Amino acid sequence: MTAIEAVDLYKRFGDLVAVDGVSFKVDSGEVFGFLGPNGAGKTTTLRMLTGILPPDRGRAIVLGLDVWENPIRVKERIGIVPEASNVYIDLTVWQNMMLMAELYGVPRDVRVSRARALLDSMGLLERRGEKAKRLSKGLRQRLLICMALIHEPELLFLDEPTGGLDVQSAREIRDMLRRMNREEKVTVFLTTHNMWEAEELCHRVAVINRGKIAAVSGVEELKETISRLHTIEVRFEEAVDPSGFSEALGCDVAVLGGGRYRVQVEDVDETIRRIVDYAQEKNVRILSLNVVQPSLEDVFLEILKR
Template identity: 50%
Template sequence: MMVIEVKGLSKKFGDIQAVDNISFNVKEGEIFGFLGPNGAGKTTTVRMLTGIIKPDNGQINILGHDMIKDPIKVKEKIGVVPETSNAYIDITGWENMMLTAGLYDMPKEKATRRSKELLEDFDIYNRRNYKVKGYSKGMKQRLILCMALLHNPLILFLDEPTSGLDVQSSIKIIEKLKKIKEEGKTIFLTTHNMWEAEKLCDRIAIINKGKIAAIDKPRFLKEITEEMKEIEVIFEEKPDLEKLKKFVSIIRRKDKSFIIESEDMTDTIWKIGKFAMENNLQIKSLNTLTPSLEEVFIKIIEGK
């Protein structure tokens, strides 16, 4: 079941085409990553999906509702965590939670119970009666996650949720996102953190210059750049680098190993074996390497 359906979405600011006729779907229960360089159109897209700004053209259907025509029904069922904390800093964490509960007309008993559960889960319950201006950045981020989850939304939109956070806060947030997914919720995640995206996301869309450059599961995105495959080889003895270059084209050193880029893995492995035999060298280890998601991201962006 598709819970987010986007068709022909566009947005222009003056002469700048921020988002240019993009289309994609998000499945129920998946963590959908939305990646792109600065100025690619990520934030503009999220703002349209969450009803903050209206698109110039296109359709947005979320949970069966038209976001453009009926944004209130959509907003009742989604949670939004912006990159910059939107909690009120001059009141306490608990007061922020109660204020949020009031926006969703939650009964006091339910709001109290749910707030306690969330604040305990994110390890900030003991600071609930302190003003937010005294919170660290990590605590503020965990608080706004609690606020966004208070009404038990079906879809959670997160914009760079771990950006600039300490390791402990980042781990807590990542672990919580995994639990939310296990509950059957859907998460729309924008991030610059490639490790985070690869570990968390079921599918990833890469946007560049307002257009979708690629969209697929992380492992399939890697297959898009098969030509980036590399071979790591370690010889028992130090080889003559100049002689090795006559057999393979691109070489870089990594500690005691040689990293060789290859478009034809079989041919390159054969050439390495031939070099070893002709120079009386023993191969200690030989491994084929696939590109990291970060390498794939850069390759796709540079190619578009």
């Protein structure tokens, strides 16, 4: 079954086209990552999919319903963890849960048991009497997820759920999302600009760049692209002729200034040998030579080439 269908979604803010004809499908049961750099249009797309923002064009179909025509019926069945925290910091953990339960019309007799179970599964039950402002960022994010699940949604939308968290907290959130997907069969749609996170957590990803979908792929394919790509940065004592250098290496060279150059290659060994040969031939000293992991932009460019 299809959980989410974005059909040619389009949104502009003044002169800026934030989302430019975005289409993709998410099956129920999937963990689907919406991956893109800052400003790519991730949040804007998510807001159109969740009925917060009207699209200028196109349609968002969620759980078989047009979101803009059935906002309430859709919202009853989805959970949303927004980009900016909507925890009430002066209320306790428990009060936040109860407030959300009330907003979503969760029947009184099940509110308490559901809230207890959720907080327990996130390791927050012991802290239920504490004010939210006393929680660390990671715990506050866990609380937000509990709040988004209080009405037992079939589908959970999360906007950068691990943004700004330390490595350990981010891992816990990921583990928890995976568990929820496996055990409770909740479909998960999340945005991220971290491709390692997408690789680890998602079944499939859509890559968005400047408002357009660059690729929709299985995570294996993404992994393969990432592992094939190597970026080598070299710094010479002085600037060299870029076109001659590029010719010697047999690939494009990006000039970074200050004698620094960057190349994108598959064969690291061969490229390093060529760089060393080139330096010897031109009698220029190498100050540093690094193999670095590809950035998200590098991966985009690679995907876009195909």
